[in-house]
Amino acid sequence: MIGYDEALAIIQRETARLDVHRCTPEQALGQVLAETVASGEHLPPFDNSAMDGFALHVGGATLRTGSEFDVAGAQAAGDERVQAIGGAWEIMTGARMPEGLDAVVPVEQVEVLARDADGRPLRIRLAADVEAGQHVRLRGEDVLHGATVVEAGTRLAPQHLMLLAALGVPSVAVTRRPRLAVITTGRELVDDPTRPLASGEIRNSNGPFLAARAVAAGADVVLRETVSDEPTAYLAALERALAAGADVVLSTGAVSMGRYDFVPDTLRGIGATIHFHKVRIRPGKPLLFARLADGQLYFGLPGNPVSSAVGLRFFVEPALRAMTGLAPEQPLRVPLAMAYRKRAPLRFHLKGRVEVDGGGRMQARVLQGQESFRILPLLAANAWIVVPEEADFPGAGDLVEVYGLGHLEAPCIGEVVT
Numbered sequence: 001m002i003g004y005d006e007a008l009a010i011i012q013r014e015t016a017r018l019d020v021h022r023c024t025p026e027q028a029l030g031q032v033l034a035e036t037v038a039s040g041e042h043l044p045p046f047d048n049s050a051m052d053g054f055a056l057h058v059g060g061a062t063l064r065t066g067s068e069f070d071v072a073g074a075q076a077a078g079d080e081r082v083q084a085i086g087g088a089w090e091i092m093t094g095a096r097m098p099e100g101l102d103a104v105v106p107v108e109q110v111e112v113l114a115r116d117a118d119g120r121p122l123r124i125r126l127a128a129d130v131e132a133g134q135h136v137r138l139r140g141e142d143v144l145h146g147a148t149v150v151e152a153g154t155r156l157a158p159q160h161l162m163l164l165a166a167l168g169v170p171s172v173a174v175t176r177r178p179r180l181a182v183i184t185t186g187r188e189l190v191d192d193p194t195r196p197l198a199s200g201e202i203r204n205s206n207g208p209f210l211a212a213r214a215v216a217a218g219a220d221v222v223l224r225e226t227v228s229d230e231p232t233a234y235l236a237a238l239e240r241a242l243a244a245g246a247d248v249v250l251s252t253g254a255v256s257m258g259r260y261d262f263v264p265d266t267l268r269g270i271g272a273t274i275h276f277h278k279v280r281i282r283p284g285k286p287l288l289f290a291r292l293a294d295g296q297l298y299f300g301l302p303g304n305p306v307s308s309a310v311g312l313r314f315f316v317e318p319a320l321r322a323m324t325g326l327a328p329e330q331p332l333r334v335p336l337a338m339a340y341r342k343r344a345p346l347r348f349h350l351k352g353r354v355e356v357d358g359g360g361r362m363q364a365r366v367l368q369g370q371e372s373f374r375i376l377p378l379l380a381a382n383a384w385i386v387v388p389e390e391a392d393f394p395g396a397g398d399l400v401e402v403y404g405l406g407h408l409e410a411p412c413i414g415e416v417v418t
Contacts, residue, residue, distance in 0.1 A: 001280055002279055003280050004280065004347045006276075007279045007289065008315070008318060010276060012319075012322055012328075014291055014297065015297065015319045015323055017323060017324075017325055018175050018323045018324060020034040020035075020174065020176070021173070022171045022172065022174075024170065025161050029161060030155065031156060031174040031175065031177060031218075032155050032156075032175045032324040032326055033152050033155075033173065033325075034152060034173040034174055035152055035172070035173040036151050037148070037149050037150040037164065037169060038146055038147065038148050039143045039145055039146060039149050040168065041145055042140035042144060043142045044137050044138070044139055044140070044141065044142060046096050047138055048095060048096050048136070049075075049091045049093055049135060049136065049137070050104065050135045050137050051093055051104050051106045052106070053091060053104045053107045053108075054069075054071070054090055054091060054105050054121075055088065055091045055101040055103070056069065056088050056130060057084070057103075058102055058131060058132035059132060060132070062129050062130065063103075063129065064129055065129055067126045068113065068125045068126075069087045069126075071087060071088050071090055072088065073090070074090040075096065076095050078095075079096060080096070081099065082098045083098065083100065084099055084101045088124055090121060091104060102132050102133060103130050103132050103133060103135065103136060104134065105130045105135075110124045111125040112124055143163075149163060150163070150164070152325070153325050153326060153327055155218075155324075155408070156172070156174070175323070177324070178219045178247045178248055179247045180214045180219040180246060180248045180249075180250065181224070181242075181248070182210045182252075183224075183225055183227060183234065183249065183251040184204055184224075184252045184253065185227055185228070185234060185254045185263070186226075186228070186253045186254070186303060188201050189201075189204040189226050190203050191203075191204050191207070205305050205375060206301075206303065207224055209308070210250055210308060210312055211224045214316075216406050216408065216409070217316075217406050217408060218320055218324065219248070222241070223237075223244045223246065225237045225240070225241075229253075229262065231266045234251075234266060235270070238270075242294070248296065248297045248299070248319065248323075249292070249296060249297070250299050250301060251298075252301045252302070255277070255286050255287070255300035255302060263288065264277060264288060267292075267298065267300075270293060271292075272292045274290045275291065277289075277300075280345075280347060280389060281314075281349065282347070283304060283349070284301065284308070284311045285302075285346070287299070287302065287311050289315065299316050299319075304373050305373065306371075306374065306378070307372045309378070313403070313405075314403075317407040329407050331386070331403050332354075332401070334354060334362050335361075335362075335363050335364065335397045335399055336363065336366070336394055336396055336397065336400055337355065337365040337366075337396065338365065338396050339395045340366050340387065340393070340394055341392070346389060347389045349386055350366050350385040351367045351378055352381055352402070353382050354382055354411045356413055364385050364400055366385055367380055382412035382413070383402050383405065383411035384402070384404075384405065385402055386403065387400060
């Protein structure tokens with residue numbers, strides 16, 4: 001049995017980066033950039049007005065309240081470059097600044113003294129002082145040509161798409177999504193929710209959870225099956241998973257030490273290399289990690305629901321990060337709301353809540369119902385609290401590591417506790 005850090009190092013060592021492809025930024029949403037993106041143009045591409053108003057030439061002086069100007073022309077958004085010919089120019093938000101003008105006075109800060117027959121202003125008087133550069137967005141003020149805008153290793157979110165679109169980036173290089181298969185084992189499992197349970201049967205909760213959580217973690221689920229405790233049925237499902245292109249296979253159950261726990265020997269029989277089996281954690285100690293003969297990663301998770309959840313969150317998800325090029329995850333460190341005594345010298349992964357106290361300080365609260373069969377407390381959890389092996393009895397106020405429910409999710413903040 002090995003420690004968590006050693007197990008994680010083995011997983012990282014055995015995990016290879018997936019292949020890269022190019023696609024449009026919109027198609028790349030949620031995927032990880034494989035190459036840094038630099039801007040091919042300025043943003044904004046030209047000096048433009050930040051307000052509806054009148055463009056003026058100020059230069060090194062200040063135009064004082066009461067100054068009057070004839071209106072020489074008008075400039076709307078989308079109009080081409082023009083050379084200013086004296087006086088003020090009526091201008092709309094986003095319109096290109098006429099050459100030779102360097103400030104904009106908002107329409108609310110002028111008095112229109114005369115209009116033509118169509119209502120267009122002909123002469124204005126300033127109702128406020130005007131300084132050079134005011135209300136003008138300068139060329140390249142947001143992004144300069146050649147500047148790095150998105151680093152490799154960034155998972156693309158909608159705000160990245162906004163910037164890439166503004167810069168006219170037609171395609172990006174991204175790492176493809178990992179393909180993942182879920183095989184749940186156990187003749188006691190029932191997938192059909194409408195079927196009455198026979199004696200000794202239970203409903204399959206791991207399959208739907210793991211598949212949904214894998215999608216939330218950035219993977220594509222290519223197969224989800226339930227098989228009985230028979231090596232032949234299990235191997236047939238495994239073959240279907242690999243035929244579907246799975247890079248990662250998860251199974252639940254049949255990895256402990258019981259008579260029906262056939263997964264380890266069956267994997268050895270097909271040429272898999274088992275790198276570890278059992279980790280000093282709770283819940284989920286019997287977890288198994290292997291590499292299949294053709295290089296796919298294999299995680300054998302214990303069958304209890306929370307044990308499988310911990311296995312996915314703290315073993316599979318770090319592998320998914322490495323496969324896609326994301327940097328290793330960094331937890332928050334948050335003070336415990338109340339002392340917690342461990343019942344064994346293991347690394348504990350606890351259902352928890354991050355809350356804010358009346359003084360605006362965050363605290364992490366360990367929830368009741370930590371047993372690995374209890375699903376209901378997961379609905380109250382907004383984070384995982386980790387207590388390391390060496391900490392037997394962390395007290396109230398001691399700092400603990402806090403992780404989001406998934407590696408792509410920051411810990412949520414619960415209600416204010418007074």
